[in-house]
Structure formats: structure tokens, C-alpha cells
Amino acid sequence: MTTAIDHVADHNCYRRGCRRDECRTADRNYRKQADLRRHRGISGYIPGPTVAAHIRTLINSGRQIRGIATESGVSERAIGYILHGQRNVTRPRALALLAVQPLDETPRINPTGTIRRIQALAAIGWPIAWTAEKAGYTPSYLFNIIAGRVPTIPRDVAHRFATVYRRYSTRPGPSQFARSSARRNGWHSPLAWDDIDNPTCEPEETAPYEVAPKYERDPDRKREIEHLYLLGESVQSIAKALDGNEKYISDQLNAVLRERAAKKQAAREREAQSGLEQAA
Numbered sequence: 678m679t680t681a682i683d684h685v686a687d688h689n690c691y692r693r694g695c696r697r698d699e700c701r702t703a704d705r706n707y708r709k710q711a712d713l714r715r716h717r718g719i720s721g722y723i724p725g726p727t728v729a730a731h732i733r734t735l736i737n738s739g740r741q742i743r744g745i746a747t748e749s750g751v752s753e754r755a756i757g758y759i760l761h762g763q764r765n766v767t768r769p770r771a772l773a774l775l776a777v778q779p780l781d782e783t784p785r786i787n788p789t790g791t792i793r794r795i796q797a798l799a800a801i802g803w804p805i806a807w808t809a810e811k812a813g814y815t816p817s818y819l820f821n822i823i824a825g826r827v828p829t830i831p832r833d834v835a836h837r838f839a840t841v842y843r844r845y846s847t848r849p850g851p852s853q854f855a856r857s858s859a860r861r862n863g864w865h866s867p868l869a870w871d872d873i874d875n876p877t878c879e880p881e882e883t884a885p886y887e888v889a890p891k892y893e894r895d896p897d898r899k900r901e902i903e904h905l906y907l908l909g910e911s912v913q914s915i916a917k918a919l920d921g922n923e924k925y926i927s928d929q930l931n932a933v934l935r936e937r938a939a940k941k942q943a944a945r946e947r948e949a950q951s952g953l954e955q956a957a
Contacts (some may be wrong), residue, residue: 698852703806703816714887723771725763731775732760738779748827749773749903750817769810773818776834785829790874794842796864796875801906802850811845812837827957842867847934849912856910868906868937871944902926903933 694702711721735745746753749910751770759766759774766774778785798808810821814834820826851855867873869880898919904916912930916923 684930698804698854700804700806702804702852703810706807706810721768722765723768723775725759725766728766728771728774729759729763731777732756735777735779740777740780745774747775747821748777748818750815750819761827767894769813769815772915773814776814776818776831778831780861784832786835787836787876788827788830789876791830791835791838793865793870793873794822794838794846795819796859797867797870798842798845798850798867799855800859800864801846801848802852802856803845804850804855807852808838809848813842847931849906853914866906868903868934871941897927899933904930906930906933 721896722944736742742753742756745751746756750773755770758773766844795805795808799805805823806816812819812834814837822830865880870878871881872878898921901919902915905918910918912923912927915921915930916926919926
């Protein structure tokens with residue numbers, strides 16, 4: 678069975694007029710970013726000689742072109758064109774190549790947190806191709822990370838995706854296809870993680886939704902809204918399931934997110950205080 682991941686990874690079709698929701702969203706986002714770069718006077722390309730020099734540094738450090746291609750998501754053929762004098766390289770492709778570090782440099786970290794963030798964004802409706810474009814990388818680079826073909830990633834790459842995650846993890850995305858694909862793959866929403874960067878942290882499992890008995894309902898329906906959001910449902914689908922107003926659902930969801938953030942912060946402060954007391 679072909680999943681959303683296979684569809685985009687195999688074809689990169691978001692560039693070629695594909696009508697799937699996640700591909701159209703990625704294409705719109707790419708065009709908006711390109712327009713914004715032009716407005717700010719930022720080129721959508723990076724000089725080829727700059728990228729070629731970095732690739733040669735990678736090769737001189739002991740890396741193979743095949744390994745560079747695997748880690749960056751840029752094909753060996755494209756790398757060959759760059760090495761043979763390509764004048765300009767598109768910014769996302771160039772950034773993916775520049776993110777690959779020489780073997781003798783090790784500012785790299787475990788990709789667990791980054792993988793979870795990408796999957797969590799997909800679980801609430803942000804397509805993987807969109808997340809890649811938002812962070813400034815090619816979808817292929819992101820798919821290689823998720824597939825485990827990149828054992829460690831540069832710290833600045835993790836930081837880029839963490840920045841996107843902080844901005845969008847509290848906003849339901851537009852793609853129901855991304856949610857469905859994430860659900861099939863067993864990915865968890867942002868609310869499921871207490872410590873998303875900790876490899877030993879287990880996600881909060883959510884039971885299938887069942888309508889609460891009439892006399893046991895929360896009058897504000899916060900718990901039901903939270904439950905459905907943990908399952909990856911959008912504000913629109915939650916409103917439909919609870920027969921409610923989307924504005925009301927969104928306000929209640931924001932209140933839930935604030936409560937959970939406050940609880941996590943309080944838990945971290947208690948943990949820090951306990952550590953200080955033990956040290957004393």
C-alpha cells in the first residue's frame with residue numbers, strides 16, 4: 678500500500694502539479710517563501726561553486742558521494758552536476774548539502790527529537806513536505822532522517838526544525854491526509870510527549886474516543902476536546918464531532934494547551950528544585 682510518505686518521497690511530485698492536499702500545500706508554501714525572498718532581496722539560489730567547494734571538503738574528509746546523497750536527499754547525479762560547474766543551486770537543495778558535515782567535525786546530535794517533532798506536526802495536519810520547505814530543506818532530506826538513514830544530524834538542522842515545531846505545534850494544520858497517514862504510521866501528536874527529546878520517554882497513549890455519558894460531561898468539554906486533539910483531529914473535525922462552534926472549540930483547545938504547558942513547566946521546576954536539594 679502506498680502511503681503519503683511513499684507518494685512524496687518516490688515522486689517529489691509537489692513540484693509537478695500533483696493534486697494531493699499535502700503536495701498542493703507544499704507547493705503554495707514554496708511559492709510564498711520564494712515571493713518573500715524576492716521581496717527581501719534574498720536569492721532563491723546559492724552559487725554552485727560555494728556548494729561544490731563544500732562537497733569537495735566532504736569528500737576530502739573521507740565521505741563518499743553515495744553517503745552524501747543519502748544524508749542530504751540530493752541525488753548523486755545532481756551532486757555530479759554541481760561538481761562539474763553548475764552555476765547556481767536552489768536554496769533548499771544547497772542547504773541540505775551544506776548541512777552535511779565532514780567526518781572530522783562532530784557538532785551532531787541524536788535525531789530522535791527531530792523525528793518526533795516532524796511526525797507530531799504531521800499528526801496534527803502539517804504535511805512532511807510542508808515542514809521540510811518551512812525549515813528550508815528538501816523533502817527527501819527529511820524522509821531520510823525519518824527513515825533512520827541518517828544516524829546523527831547537525832545541531833543547527835535540529836534547531837531549525839525545533840523552531841518550526843515551536844511555532845506550529847499548537848496550530849492544527851490543514852491536511853486531513855497528513856493526519857490519516859500519521860495515524861496509520863502510529864505517529865503521536867505534540868500533546869503525547871512530556872519530553873520529546875528524551876529517547877527513553879514514552880508517548881501518552883490515547884484510547885479511542887467514546888462519547889461521555891450525559892451526566893458525566895465536562896460542561897466546557899475541555900477533556901473531550903483534549904482527547905480528540907490527542908488523536909490528531911483538527912478543530913473542524915472536533916467541532917463536527919461535538920456539534921460545537923469552531924471558535925469555541927479553538928478557544929477551549931488553547932486553554933487546554935496553556936494548562937498542559939503550565940503543568941510541564943511546574944514539573945520541570947520541581948525536578949530542578951529537587952536536584953538542587955540533593956546536591957546541597
